[in-house]
Amino acid sequence: MIIVVGVFFYWLQSYGHKSLNAFRAFSPIKIQEKEDLDYSKKLTSELLLVNQKSDCEILKKPYAHLDKLKKNEALDLRFENTHKKIENKIYRLRHFFKDGDEGEIETFLVYLEDKAEMARIIEKSSYTKGQLYTKIETTKGKILYHEEGVNLSENVSGTLFLHYINNQLMGMQGVLQNQNEHKNIDCRFQQE
Amino acid sequence: MRLTVKFCFLFLFFISFNIKAAVWEDNQVWSLQYEEDFSNWMQSNAVNENIFSDSKSPYFGVSTDCADTAYALRAIFAFEHNLPFAIYSPSGSRGANKTINNRQNSWDNNSTSRQRLIAMINEIGDSVGTENLAYFDTFPIAIKSITPGSVFMYKIKARFGNFIRHTYNIKGINDVGTFDVIYSTQANKARGLPLIRRKDKEFEYMPTDPWGFRKFRWPELLGKDLSSVPLELGPSTEQFGLAQSLGQDGFFKYVKKTLANTNETSSQRLTRSFKTLCTEAQARIDYVNQGLAHLKETNNKCMSYEEFDAYSTPARDQTLKELFEKLQSAYSDLASEGGLNTTTPQLVEFSEIIFKNKIVSNTDLFSACPIQYRPEMSIDLRVLWKRISNGVLSSHPNDSVEVRWGETTRNTTKCKRWY
Structure with missing residues (x-):
């Protein structure tokens, strides 16, 4: 009986805890009354929030799908995450740029997921010509997830960063510039 | 027999609570009050250069370069106050959990929560860079909302189309509107050195959207529009428009004026510019000696891209040149105001020796700022400025100490200059 109770505790911690964590939302925002704090004095009256939800929805249209955008625009890939199932194991391949002292360092990581989809790094490497990942055969397996971050229109006032998951636009930040408008935006979208 | 059963029960009970443990359990929520506490904590002595490098520090073992330092400081504050800590998962996620956070048990091979915290920070450090911080985990703020605990991030185009990005953690705001900053670099991380602190920093590169002054998102605000951020935290894109309309000098003058409690006189500016330049x-x-030490370790081997990046100094040399120009400008402004007699005569003399080649037989310029870059070789700022103006300083980490400092331009390295 005692052993059964012990095993139950073990299960609760190992699996129950994980599933609870995975779905437990962070507590809602707690905003204290302005009167209680001095922060109201620091508020700026000239906030330039152009990215109200309606604006974002309108602005996203030309960028909604990455595959279409790739055909028409020169994009600068900033990071790429691919989740792959290879021989019943799920790996995550990450390609991004670490900050150097005087530049940037193209970096490749391989993660291995556990049963609760927690990923741990199993390989770290900087770019070596002809060799990206050594722990896995990247041509094998099935792609489960693909995420990319790209920069568009690098110019003096900034860039437009576009974030895609499985080809769907999830966020756009930076400067949106065309003949008629110049807007600084910070929009996020929910997965459909 | 009964004793054995009891022992088994206790053993199972014990392991059940230790095998799968969160990094720490949070029982508080982020609020404006906690943001103010974070700001105060950043200003306190708890946040110091040795926080990760001193073996007596509770956070010894945390290893950070520039963006990682910002994440580490935020995580430590959250840990110490039982607050939640979460960042957008840098490797992506297919499930409901889109973050790396304190409630995960990925680091439970470490027995204490502090060890788990250090392991989590170091793993985050391997997976992120300044781009994660800018794109996912922070939001841009209004100038008036810049507080200690905010970060300043920049991105500039360097040689050969290469980009340089950096993150400064604002530790304090001085009365005259300059910044007390604490940060790290790749070379610092590689050698386990203390964090770098500059107590009187003026930033050089103006915001270009989305790079600039930013604050951390609360966990529940990750992946949400800027319009979801409480206005009291100052979410705003105004800095980008201001930078465009005012230009670099005008923008930072505006920032300084907005944040200052007192006006800085031209005389004070001259003093500050001299101190900053000397530092x-x-x-x-x-910086040069770190490269030389690495060369010694590798038997003078030509540096790889990564090594070159850590130990070369082109951007830092450019910053040094700009600091000389700032001192020159502070001197010129004071002179044009007719205020040269209102400041320390010595500083006026130093400026004239450096920029006007004024000959003074007994000057204290050397003792005010000696630059001893190798045994038995020290120079003053006049000599350094002359070498910088003549373009003879070398930023290549494979060069000898004499070449790095422009003492000679002969026998320069044949190793590849990566950028």
């Missing part, structure tokens, strides 16, 4: 000139000794 950076002397800091170059360490």
Whole structure:
């Protein structure tokens, strides 16, 4: 009986805890009354929030799908995450740029997921010509997830960063510039 | 027999609570009050250069370069106050959990929550860079909302189309509107050195959207529009428009004026400019020596891209040049205001020796800022400025100490210059 109770505790911690964590939302925002704090004095009256939800929805249209955008625009890939199932194991391949002292360092990581989809790094490497990942055969397996971050229109006032998951636009930040408008935006979208 | 059963029960009970443990359990929520506490904590002595490098520090073992330092400081504050900590998962996620956070048990092979925290920070450090911080985990703020605990991030185009990005953690705002900053670099991380602190920093590169002054998102605000951020935290894109309309000098003058409690006189500016210049000139000794030490370890091997990046100094040399120009400008402004007799005569003399080649037989310029870059070789700021103006300083980490400091331009390295 005692052993059964012990095993139950073990299960609760190992699996129950994980599933609870995975779905437990962070507590809602707690905003204290302005009167209680001095922060109201620091508020700026000239906030330039152009990215109200309606604006974002309108602005996203030309960028909604990455595959279409790739055909028409020169994009600068900033990071790429691919989740792959290879021989019943799920790996995550990450390609991004670490900050150097005087530049940037193209970096490749391989993660291995556990049963609760927690990923741990199993390989770290900087770019070596002809060799990206050594722990896995990247041509094998099935792609489960693909995420990319790209920069568009690098110019003096900034860039437009576009974030895609499985080809769907999830966020756009930076400067949106065309003949008629110049807007600084910070929009996020929910997965459909 | 009964004793054995009891022992088994206790053993199972014990392991059940230790095998799968969160990094720490949070029982508080982020609020404006906690943001103010974070700001106060950043200003306190708890946040110091040795926080990760001193073996007596509770956070010894945390290893950070520039963006990682910002994440580490935020995580430590959250840990110490039982607050939640979460960042957008840098490797992506297919399930409901889109973050790396304190409630995960990925680091439970470490027995204490503090060890788990350090392991989590170091793993985050391997997976992220300044781009994660800018794109996912922070939001842009109004100038008036810049507080200690905010970060300043920049991105500039360097040689050969290469980009340089950096993150400064604002530790304090001085009365005259300059910044007390604490940060790290790749070379610092590689050698386990203390964090770098500059107590009187003026930033050089103006915001270009989305780079600039930013604050951390609360966990529940990750992946949400800027319009979801409480206005009291100051979410705003105004800095980008201001930078465009005012230009670099005008923008930072505006920032300084907005944040200052007192006006800085031209005389004070001259003093500050001299101190800042001296600090950076002397800091170059360490930057160069770190490269030389690495060369010694590798038997003078030509440096790889990554090594070159860590130990070369083109951007830092450019910053040093700009600091000389700032001192020159502070001197010129004071002179044009007719205020040269209102400041320390010595500083006026120093400026004239450096920029006007004024000959003074007994000057204290050397003792005010000696630059001893190798045994038995020390120079003053006049000599350094002359070498910088003549373009003879070398930023290549495979060069000898004499070539790095422009003492000679002969026998320069044949190793590849990566950028």
